[in-house]
Amino acid sequence: MKFDFYMPVKVFSGKDCVKSNADKFELGKCAMIVTGASSAIKSGALDDVVSVLCDKGIEYVIFDRIRENPLLSTIYDAGVAARKYGCDFVIGIGGGSPMDAAKAIAAFAANPEIAPDEIYNVGALAPSLPIIEIPTTSGTGSEANPYSIITLDGEDKKKTFNSPYSYAKYAFLDYKYTLSLSRDYSLSTALDAFCHCIESYLSPKSTEISRMFALWGAKHIWDAFSQLDSGDVSEETREALMYASFAGGVAINTTGTGFPHPMGYNLTFHSNLPHGRACAAFIGKYIEYQIKDEKGKELICKFADALGTTAKEIALRLPALSEYSEEIDDSVIINFAQKIKSAGNFANAQYKISYEEMIKIYKELFQK
Amino acid sequence: MKFDFYMPVKVFSGKDCVKSNADKFELGKCAMIVTGASSAIKSGALDDVVSVLCDKGIEYVIFDRIRENPLLSTIYDAGVAARKYGCDFVIGIGGGSPMDAAKAIAAFAANPEIAPDEIYNVGALAPSLPIIEIPTTSGTGSEANPYSIITLDGEDKKKTFNSPYSYAKYAFLDYKYTLSLSRDYSLSTALDAFCHCIESYLSPKSTEISRMFALWGAKHIWDAFSQLDSGDVSEETREALMYASFAGGVAINTTGTGFPHPMGYNLTFHSNLPHGRACAAFIGKYIEYQIKDEKGKELICKFADALGTTAKEIALRLPALSEYSEEIDDSVIINFAQKIKSAGNFANAQYKISYEEMIKIYKELFQK
Numbered sequence: 001m002k003f004d005f006y007m008p009v010k011v012f013s014g015k016d017c018v019k020s021n022a023d024k025f026e027l028g029k030c031a032m033i034v035t036g037a038s039s040a041i042k043s044g045a046l047d048d049v050v051s052v053l054c055d056k057g058i059e060y061v062i063f064d065r066i067r068e069n070p071l072l073s074t075i076y077d078a079g080v081a082a083r084k085y086g087c088d089f090v091i092g093i094g095g096g097s098p099m100d101a102a103k104a105i106a107a108f109a110a111n112p113e114i115a116p117d118e119i120y121n122v123g124a125l126a127p128s129l130p131i132i133e134i135p136t137t138s139g140t141g142s143e144a145n146p147y148s149i150i151t152l153d154g155e156d157k158k159k160t161f162n163s164p165y166s167y168a169k170y171a172f173l174d175y176k177y178t179l180s181l182s183r184d185y186s187l188s189t190a191l192d193a194f195c196h197c198i199e200s201y202l203s204p205k206s207t208e209i210s211r212m213f214a215l216w217g218a219k220h221i222w223d224a225f226s227q228l229d230s231g232d233v234s235e236e237t238r239e240a241l242m243y244a245s246f247a248g249g250v251a252i253n254t255t256g257t258g259f260p261h262p263m264g265y266n267l268t269f270h271s272n273l274p275h276g277r278a279c280a281a282f283i284g285k286y287i288e289y290q291i292k293d294e295k296g297k298e299l300i301c302k303f304a305d306a307l308g309t310t311a312k313e314i315a316l317r318l319p320a321l322s323e324y325s326e327e328i329d330d331s332v333i334i335n336f337a338q339k340i341k342s343a344g345n346f347a348n349a350q351y352k353i354s355y356e357e358m359i360k361i362y363k364e365l366f367q368k
Numbered sequence: 369m370k371f372d373f374y375m376p377v378k379v380f381s382g383k384d385c386v387k388s389n390a391d392k393f394e395l396g397k398c399a400m401i402v403t404g405a406s407s408a409i410k411s412g413a414l415d416d417v418v419s420v421l422c423d424k425g426i427e428y429v430i431f432d433r434i435r436e437n438p439l440l441s442t443i444y445d446a447g448v449a450a451r452k453y454g455c456d457f458v459i460g461i462g463g464g465s466p467m468d469a470a471k472a473i474a475a476f477a478a479n480p481e482i483a484p485d486e487i488y489n490v491g492a493l494a495p496s497l498p499i500i501e502i503p504t505t506s507g508t509g510s511e512a513n514p515y516s517i518i519t520l521d522g523e524d525k526k527k528t529f530n531s532p533y534s535y536a537k538y539a540f541l542d543y544k545y546t547l548s549l550s551r552d553y554s555l556s557t558a559l560d561a562f563c564h565c566i567e568s569y570l571s572p573k574s575t576e577i578s579r580m581f582a583l584w585g586a587k588h589i590w591d592a593f594s595q596l597d598s599g600d601v602s603e604e605t606r607e608a609l610m611y612a613s614f615a616g617g618v619a620i621n622t623t624g625t626g627f628p629h630p631m632g633y634n635l636t637f638h639s640n641l642p643h644g645r646a647c648a649a650f651i652g653k654y655i656e657y658q659i660k661d662e663k664g665k666e667l668i669c670k671f672a673d674a675l676g677t678t679a680k681e682i683a684l685r686l687p688a689l690s691e692y693s694e695e696i697d698d699s700v701i702i703n704f705a706q707k708i709k710s711a712g713n714f715a716n717a718q719y720k721i722s723y724e725e726m727i728k729i730y731k732e733l734f735q736k
Binding site: 003240 | 369370371372373374375376378379380381382541575576580581584604607608610611614
């Protein structure tokens with residue numbers, strides 16, 4: 001048995017939890033609000049936050065230049081701006097990209113002398129500015145962990161920034177922010193959260209606690225897939241999905257993710273495929289390989305049991321929901337494999353696939 | 369659904385986790401080690417800690433005057449001593465009493481100007497010294513929450529100290545420290561942890577996460593009762609019990625406890641009955657009353673289901689395991705009721721018993 005655990009984020013949940021916990025925003029005199037182009041506005045989250053900050057007499061600067069797969073250069077620029085405007089705390093509002101970016105911006109703002117790529121020299125960093133995270137999607141779970149996935153400029157490559165100062169002080173989980181999400185976006189983000197749960201559950205680093213969170217999350221997402229697929233999602237399910245996404249974030253905080261994540265990154269860059277769908281495309285193969293290992297088989301059976309289904313059904317359903325069937329050339333696949341071959345995720349499983357197996361998986365999935 | 373959560377303690381688990389995480393003890397130059405008379409020594413925990421501190425060149429002072437139901441005056445004395453010796457962090461080793469005391473000592477040491485009873489003026493306190501908690505019993509769960517149950521001098525009355533600075537920075541869960549515990553002590557502490565789980569599960573303040581921890585803990589303790597009763601407990605079960613106790617501590621960190629706790633305090637003072645047995649004596653009546661409420665009935669059925677048993681079986685087994693059958697006079701019962709009537713625990717349930725029902729319960733249990 002393993003029971004190691006760390007989850008210092010204080011979570012507030014439920015409708016209007018931002019407004020009903022307004023005092024928690026008193027973390028400084030000026031906030032940098034980090035958002036994407038539109039989701040913070042459309043969801044209503046930005047309005048809630050701005051209204052709370054105004055009530056409290058706290059100034060703010062909005063940095064809304066974060067896009068999907070945010071670039072290191074953009075994040076660095078935001079850190080410079082945060083210093084310029086005297087921001088003393090950071091509020092990330094959005095999906096994974098703004099929330100991830102907020103963590104790195106909080107680090108850059110507190111470390112004025114470092115160059116962009118020096119952020120990865122974590123041991124040399126001063127503590128980040130305090131961070132608040134407010135998800136407007138139910139997928140990333142970024143609000144539950146210190147991971148910040150950053151795209152390196154001009155490299156089509158992601159590199160995770162992960163500092164002990166990157167945990168949010170507070171996370172606000174209000175499902176009403178997800179009510180305006182499209183069918184496709186809701187489904188893709190849910191697939192991401194489900195992948196976090198299953199990949200974490202099968203990790204050798206998993207503990208009794210991380211598996212408890214992973215199962216809780218996976219069960220609620222699994223039960224929601226038919227609503228998500230139809231596009232007609234009840235408020236009750238929206239709420240469960242928001243918490244399930246957080247649970248997945250807690251689970252991977254202990255374990256990290258498995259190979260569907262780096263293998264999916266390539267599809268995202270290649271085909272502009274949303275991250276959740278990109279990861280889900282590999283879950284069938286992931287299960288196929290994990291079952292080759294005795295412990296992997298035992299775990300996947302327990303996981304499926306708890307969901308009231310079978311490993312086979314999960315292995316079929318996830319790739320189907322990912323709705324990706326592009327053909328990919330040999331040369332592109334070799335390039336994919338080269339790019340991710342040194343990722344730590346491959347070792348983070350019961351059955352560790354080889355470089356050759358990685359190529360085989362790409363070919364079996366994306367060549368007729 | 370509710371999903372609020374806060375659990376900032378970083379948990380290390382498994383055999384020899386103190387020694388294998390020695391760097392975590394580098395929290396200052398001089399530690400005050402807070403223990404009881406013998407458990408820290410007998411368990412081997414003190415040896416492990418001292419050896420780590422010596423290796424790291426960290427000085428320490430041992431305060432071993434904590435007894436069951438620790439007095440405010442003793443705790444205050446320890447705080448004064450911590451300042452006198454220049455201690456800059458506190459390590460609690462033991463059952464609930466030393467771990468609870470460590471939290472209040474860390475507060476007194478950081479607040480030199482306050483009188484003993486001013487510790488309850490939490491808003492006025494400076495941050496406590498950093499705290500490490502190392503349980504040597506599987507019951508209290510104190511290492512998972514900020515509660516510090518203190519007995520007021522000359523009053524036979526407990527009053528909880530609870531500050532936001534009272535969370536341990538680190539908790540080390542090594543079941544080997546519990547291998548030397550007697551049958552009676554193991555059983556009583558397990559009963560305490562089980563009561564935390566069931567009382568938390570039925571609290572209106574419970575959330576999806578707190579109930580997840582409560583069920584996990586309760587299931588493992590329930591499965592261990594026959595071993596505990598026989599006195600022959602396997603190492604595997606010892607390990608599960610240590611984590612179950614922590615899980616109970618996480619659960620009550622969100623919810624607090626229900627009426628078996630204050631009602632049990634009276635038995636402890638009256639008959640010197642160990643805390644866990646004292647609380648367990650009321651679980652039958654607790655279930656009987658909770659079932660009167662529709663939501664209470666639903667919850668207790670879910671709880672029993674998850675344990676693979678029935679509410680009735682739990683209601684019979686817990687009081688039986690408490691092994692308490694003293695007769696108590698009317699006048700003593702009235703005195704009991706007077707002492708605890710203002711405790712918040714009574715409201716912390718689906719069915720809230722009245723003053724008259726409280727007296728009725730005492731009479732039905734302890735008068736022929």
